[in-house]
Amino acid sequence: MAGSRRSEQAERRRNQLVDVALDLFSERGIDAVRISDIAEKAGVAQGLLYHYFPGKEALLSAIIERHSPLPLVRDALALLHDQPAREALNGLGIRVYALIQERRAIVRLALREGLWQPDIREIAMRARESALGFLTHYLQSRVAAGELRPHNSMVVAQTFASAVFVAAIAGLPFDPYVTGAIEVILSGVAVDPATK
Amino acid sequence: MAGSRRSEQAERRRNQLVDVALDLFSERGIDAVRISDIAEKAGVAQGLLYHYFPGKEALLSAIIERHSPLPLVRDALALLHDQPAREALNGLGIRVYALIQERRAIVRLALREGLWQPDIREIAMRARESALGFLTHYLQSRVAAGELRPHNSMVVAQTFASAVFVAAIAGLPFDPYVTGAIEVILSGVAVDPATK
Amino acid sequence: MAGSRRSEQAERRRNQLVDVALDLFSERGIDAVRISDIAEKAGVAQGLLYHYFPGKEALLSAIIERHSPLPLVRDALALLHDQPAREALNGLGIRVYALIQERRAIVRLALREGLWQPDIREIAMRARESALGFLTHYLQSRVAAGELRPHNSMVVAQTFASAVFVAAIAGLPFDPYVTGAIEVILSGVAVDPATK
Amino acid sequence: MAGSRRSEQAERRRNQLVDVALDLFSERGIDAVRISDIAEKAGVAQGLLYHYFPGKEALLSAIIERHSPLPLVRDALALLHDQPAREALNGLGIRVYALIQERRAIVRLALREGLWQPDIREIAMRARESALGFLTHYLQSRVAAGELRPHNSMVVAQTFASAVFVAAIAGLPFDPYVTGAIEVILSGVAVDPATK
DNA sequence: CATGAATGAGGGTTCATTCAT
């Protein structure tokens, strides 16, 4: 496959540039990163970036395409079946928490730059709805199975998601913060069930 | 008191500039806002900003001084006494949720620009610890009062805080998202307390 | 009029920049002139140009507005009355020839950059038509007056205009080149009028 | 003759590149045409241009060498013998007019880029003198032959040339614009030869 | 207090040219 050497190297270069850009963007914010910073960190001339991307903006699209964690979140949600709730929430929590940690850079970037831009916010809200929908559906199946009491599953799903996200983003350890949240969600803290 | 007229007007101008700057910074991000944008929106010439502030950075400090919600969060926490947990959490939730909504602009700004800068992150983490400390202490007093079961109060406090923050920031309605989270925290969703 | 000093100076600056730009554009061609060249020749910083004009392109519009010879050509044409043809053509020729010489710079610029761009060419062709229309009308009035033989006045007007333009642009002296052309147009060079 | 295959193809490629470059240069102006534009339109990679030409400038020389209409203008002038003036001027006019039309691209290019550069202008003026010299000489031969009245032949030649050039460049139809100009030159438009 | 002309460093982008394949 000697013929593909050139294009392989080009592919590698492209990915390298995307990765370097993500690192810097997430560290300092897009505006604070100069094209020359990216080029320097990648060890190439500034001009080369424009061989691979029309401009700074296009780098962003490439970053999203390559590093978005959303598909993997969907995969994690698709694994929810009829396991008991504690196992399911734990497994989901671990996977999503780990995902956010691993893809810290793009998550940071998204919160920094995207979440406030109306169009991107729109996309994010739709992703949230879809994900919570999955989780809600699962919780209701556990009600039907007699494991959980009837409850507003959308709200519980949101509470769970908030706990996982904040913990992962703030760098709080999974145990006890997420495990504890799951525990609380399942059993509450009140002495008398009658508080309900 | 003709002498105070001048300083009164000056004070008003200063505040106006700070408010305008906060609005723009929070909407577009600090780097994307030009001094001339602020001046234009305030209806003054660019040069005038430099009579009131040494530069862009000083504007930020002035914004924080004038708009930081942290003192008010502390006030809300100081109100926690020995009311029943549901009342207390509800009252606290309402206050903090409302505070974040009202001060949307500076909160947005802080998440955008500050939270990722190590020094500001440091400050934020310390504020979190202090706030959670207060709440933890209150929860333990309710355990001592026999209202709540023994539990890891720091984790519960964090779970509660996550729910409030995410709801307020994402624009989810207080009811049912925060009220529901409180309910869940207090009573859980499992049918059999033995799930614990 | 002390109050207008500032704006007067601004006006002077603006005109200076336009004039300098015209000089350079016409000498070297628009693309070959760097903004810094204009600034340097005007003795100001590059940035100042953007205080007065949004960009290079806007400079062009300003140049045309300030230096277009077309209004003056119209004035010259409007002077044509019922003087004898030789006088009229001579007077018109002198005025237009002088105008092109004086405004050499913008004429050169127009030929260089504009004449080939379809939209500008359109404008030029319309200006030509209007001008030739005037001249044609005059020539026909001289036919009616019995001074000239019936002829295709549009063609004669074009022949006259070509002679004047080419002479002025190529830098050929008015006398004998334009005077001679007028002479030829009026009397021809054939020995026998029957050649016709 | 397998050996000439290579060089034949090379020759064809070279000519193709020159032709493509001329087209683009004349349409947009030299500075506005990128090497990559030429390569793209020719369907080859940018680098290939540097196998055939040292650089952009060399491309220009090649264009002139291949497309200059000057030799053909000389040929047309060389055809002037002792035909009657109307025939001669008509024939010459037709040939030169057609030549300019056919080679529109390089003529446009020359007017755009070259005519204002002192060295090229020099060359053009010398070409003009030589051409007008020929024509002047012919006209004087017609005076000697008794067909034309004594006159300043250089001026008449210039008037004729101006009419032909302007018509061809402006896209005015040969008939009546050039035919009419010849008519006028030969017979004039004044009623009374005494106007002379 | 207020203006806005003026500065100049620095960023994004373009593009002729080189060179390894």
Add this chain to the structure above:
DNA sequence: AATGAATGAACCCTCATTCAT
């Protein structure tokens, strides 16, 4: 002969900041 990745100098433009009025 042909490719296209890679270079780097230069250019246009932005914008925080200064300062004369």
